[in-house]
Amino acid sequence: MDRDTNPQNESSKSLNSAIKDLLRDYNDLNSSTIDELPTEPSPLEFHRYVAQNRPFVIRNAAKSFSAYDRWSASYLTKTLANSPVCVAVTPLGNADAPLRQENGDIWLVKPHETTLPFNEAFDLIRDGTGKNTVYLQSQDGNLKDEYAALAEDVPPDIPWARVALGRGPDAVNVWIGNERSKTALHKDPYENVYVQVRGAKRFTLLPPVAVAGVGERLLKGARYVPKQDATEGLGVEEVGLEARLDGDGASVPFPTWDPDGVTEVGEEGGLRELCRPVRVRLGEGDMLYLPALWFHQVEQECGNEEFCCAVNYWYDMEYSGSFYALAVFARNVANAAIGGTMGENEQ
């Protein structure tokens, strides 16, 4: 399907206005800024935010974590030493991000992944002058695994979240990087409690109803791989990387909008001006509740010791009830309404 064989008709016009009304209703009924809680919420107070699918931030809430006192560069170096960690390497700080090709196609490019002794990787991050960007972002519950030596410095879960949701976290992840890394706009099916320990993170957030405005496209999966002739003798920070399509030819739907950048793929039928990004900057010790299915783009700033470090708790979202089914519906309708552009990259 493309725009020419499926011209805008009455029905898709009324769809477009239904989507605009959805965004207008949402904007009318919700604050355009993020709530700041004075203290940690009770489980019930937290559950009200979960039920509304609305984010909040609590300044300084993680200052009681041992990690807040302990996680200096020298402590991390001593504690993790030469234990092997998974390293994401990219030429542009763009791990798991859409990348426009010369022919106009957009690929979703995963980072080059390799394993290094922690100290080596950490030095590359703090030095930050290599050609490539290094990010420790192994998102698979790495606190139990690669970073187990740090586990005692943070609580195993967030008590009010565990009680409210009636379950422990599905994964607890450590993120260590520098300001050259930027996490592209995406969503996760998790209730996310994000804790900043060192440096700062700047989140740009959009609610699930904004799905029609984020430029979701079917992107071919790809990965950065070292160029054949450029690996010899070079460290991961200097090796030449090129994006290569995955063997399986699979495509995944993914947002292509960069809320900070130029609009790459059209104006989405005038919907974008109704999508109002909520911005929040987490400093050291701040905690963010990022609700399930919210789109988020994440940038970072280094702390005094030239690195940025965070821990986050992912709790499975609730699929029963109305919310998840309605969010999927909004996405399907959005893709039907924007006139088949979903398939632009399918060929």
Place this chain on the structure above:
Amino acid sequence: MDRDTNPQNESSKSLNSAIKDLLRDYNDLNSSTIDELPTEPSPLEFHRYVAQNRPFVIRNAAKSFSAYDRWSASYLTKTLANSPVCVAVTPLGNADAPLRQENGDIWLVKPHETTLPFNEAFDLIRDGTGKNTVYLQSQDGNLKDEYAALAEDVPPDIPWARVALGRGPDAVNVWIGNERSKTALHKDPYENVYVQVRGAKRFTLLPPVAVAGVGERLLKGARYVPKQDATEGLGVEEVGLEARLDGDGASVPFPTWDPDGVTEVGEEGGLRELCRPVRVRLGEGDMLYLPALWFHQVEQECGNEEFCCAVNYWYDMEYSGSFYALAVFARNVANAAIGGTMGENEQ
């Protein structure tokens, strides 16, 4: 707009399948029966149901209410005596219900309303042989007002609902009728805790995602009024009533589907078979949580003393967050998809 000038096109076909997928997703992710809780929930447990927008029933939970022990026919007669109450009178037990006219139009007909001494109205309900049906259903927080003499027999609110929702009830209503009354399928913007005291109620429930299947149409507002020549000397139970259009000519969207009856207005594009009514019968002392925006049709059975009596607590729903905006969106898309039939009664 009608079906002929807006034939099914690609876009409305894909909409139809988006709506079918919504119903299928909902059916896959949710039980087709209602949860039965063994005891009253904690505020947090209740809030999980609110967040999921899912109903439950608690058998015998209201047996501790004084009303359960006290509300015999003689107690009500003695306590309310001749105090004036608002009485809804209809020829078919159909208060606030769609009524098909000879020319095919469907009107939404409100009951004839009058004021009677309680005892007189109560006798008419218990006798139940009049030409017309009498229902005490004044839905305006009547427990504080007409039925204030009964207020001490029930709690002023439901503690776990008040704590969970962070507010008291917007209205507490008493309903007294007999099995000739049937409340037509409709929805309310309230979290509803419904308590059966005498007799039984049979609820037929459909979730908000079923909006495309309930045959919502724009219905002209009307009201039963006594026929000019038929009022003389007759009691309200015998007076001739006819539906008359409201003076303001206003229309309201309203479901026209009777889940128990024949399908009056078409098959809604094959959607209806995916709308699975949940049925629950409340006996004396049972409590139902009926979530906001759920469609409900309600029938009643008399108890030993030939009347049926219930009390319900309406708590304002939460409009912030994603759910309300998404539910309105589903309704707008449904109306766009079923090919303009929404307007069938507009002319």
